[in-house]
Amino acid sequence: ASIASSPLATGSVDWQPVNGLLGGSLPGFTVDAGDAVVWPRGFAVLEGSAHVGDGRSNADLWLQPAVWLSDDGRAWTRHPLPRTIAPDGLTLLTTWHDGLLVVDQRARERGWRFLLWASTDGRRWNHIGTFDPRPVGALRDCAFTETQIVSTKARILAMASCTGYGSGGDIGPGGVALAAHEVTHAPLWSWTSDDGRHWRQHLVTEGLDPKGAARYPVMLRAIGTGFAAVMCCYPPSIWWSDDGAHWDDVIDLPAGISYDDVEDLDAVDEDGHPATWLLMADRQNHDESLTGSRVTLWTGDGNAWTEVIGQADWQGSVLATDGQVAVVAVTKVMTLEPNVRMRLDTITSVDGAGTWTLSEGDDTDIACCIGSVALRDGAAVLTGLAGADSVSVRRADIRAGVPAL
Secondary structure (H helix, E strand, O other), X not given: OEOOOOOOEEOOOOOEEOEOHHHOOOOOEEEEEEEEEEEOOEEEEEEEEEEEOOOOOOOOEEOOOEEEEEOOOOEOEEEEOOOOOOOOOEEEEEEXXXXXXXXXXXXXXXXXXXXXXXXXXXXXXXXXXXXXXXXOHXXXXXXXXXXXXXXXXXXXXXEEEEEEOOOOOOOEOOEOOOOHHHOOOOOEEEEEEOOOOOOEEEEOHHHHOOOOOOOEEEEEEEEOOEEEEEEEOOOOEEEEEOOOOOEEEEEEOOOOOOHHHEEEEEEEEEOOEEEEEXXXXXXXXXXXXXXXXXXXXXXXXXXXXXXXXXXXXXXXEEEEEEOOEEEEEEEEEEEOOOOOEEEEEEEEEOOOOOOOEEEOOXXXXXXXXOOEEEEEOOEEEEEOOEOOOOXXXXXXXXXXXXXXX
C-alpha cells in the first residue's frame, strides 16, 4: 500500500565546502573522496585517489591511499594507509569495536579473498586477519558473485552467491562472466566474524528459499546492531538479520518498485532494530521531464509503505539516520543542454521520520554524482558531488535548517 503524506514543511539546509583540501582549497590538488562513515571520534572518509597535477600528465604525483578524519565534519586531516595495503578494491566500514575497519579485496579466479585492517585512532593500522573462502566442501564448484561486506559495532558480515562455475568464466569480486548454460545453482551464503580472524559459514537460503532460486542481495546495509538487505528478485523484498546468519523476509518493496530501482536503504532504529524503514527508489513516471526519473522517499512500518515525496528529475540519492534525525540528499536535474546543471535538495526529519522538511538547493554546475552521506549529532557530511570547484566533501547543520516543531 502507498499513502501520500501531508505536504512537507520548507527548510533551509545549506551545504558548504569543508575546510582544507577536501573543500577544494588548493589548486592542482585533487581528492576523490569515498564513502563517509561515522565513528566515536567523529567522521572518517576513505580517499579513493589523490594527486597533484591535471590528472593527465606523466608528471602527476599520485599519493598513497589515505583516510581523512574530522571530529565535527568541518576541518579534516589526512592520514596515509600502510603501503602494504593495495590501492584498489578498498572499503571503509562503519564503526567496529569503537574503531575503523578497512577491507582490502583481492580478486581470485573462483574464490573471494580479502584482508582486514583495523585502527582504534584512524592513524595506526593493524592487519587483523585474512578471509579466504574457497570452493571446497559444501562450496564445491562455486564461483562467488554479488559479493558484499558490511560491519556493525560487534560483527563483520560477508555475503556471496554460489554460482556454478564453468570453463571460460573469469570470476572476480562483484562480477561474473558466465554463459547462461553454465549457471547451475545460486544458493546464498554468509560468513560472520566477531574478531576478523575466525569465521562462521552459513547457508542463508536454507530456511527462506531452500533451492536458492534467484535470491541474492543487491544492497546490504548495517543498521543498528543487525543487517538489512534489499533482495532480488521474486518478489523484491527487504530481509533483516540480527546476526548475519538467520534472516527474516520482513516486507516487500512498494508496488511497482523493482530491486534495481532502489537507491538507498536505512531505518530509524530502536534498541538496534528497525522501527521505521526509509527507502529511496527511482519510480519511472514516463512523463515529459528531462530524465524520466522520479526518485521517491518511502517510509515503512514492516506492513505497509507510505510515500513521503517524489519529484520529476530527481535522480541520485543517499540517506542516513542518527537517533531520531534522518537526512536524505538528492540531486535534481535542471538542464541537460548545452550543459548539465543540477541542484542539491535535502529532505530531513528530526522526529524519527514522523514529519519531514524539504530544502531546495541552488541551481549550480554540479555534474554528478552523490556518493554517500553520514550523520552525527545533527551534522551531515556529504561526499561524491563533482563539479568545477573540485570540492570532495560538503557539510551541513541539519537541525539549523529544519523549522521548529
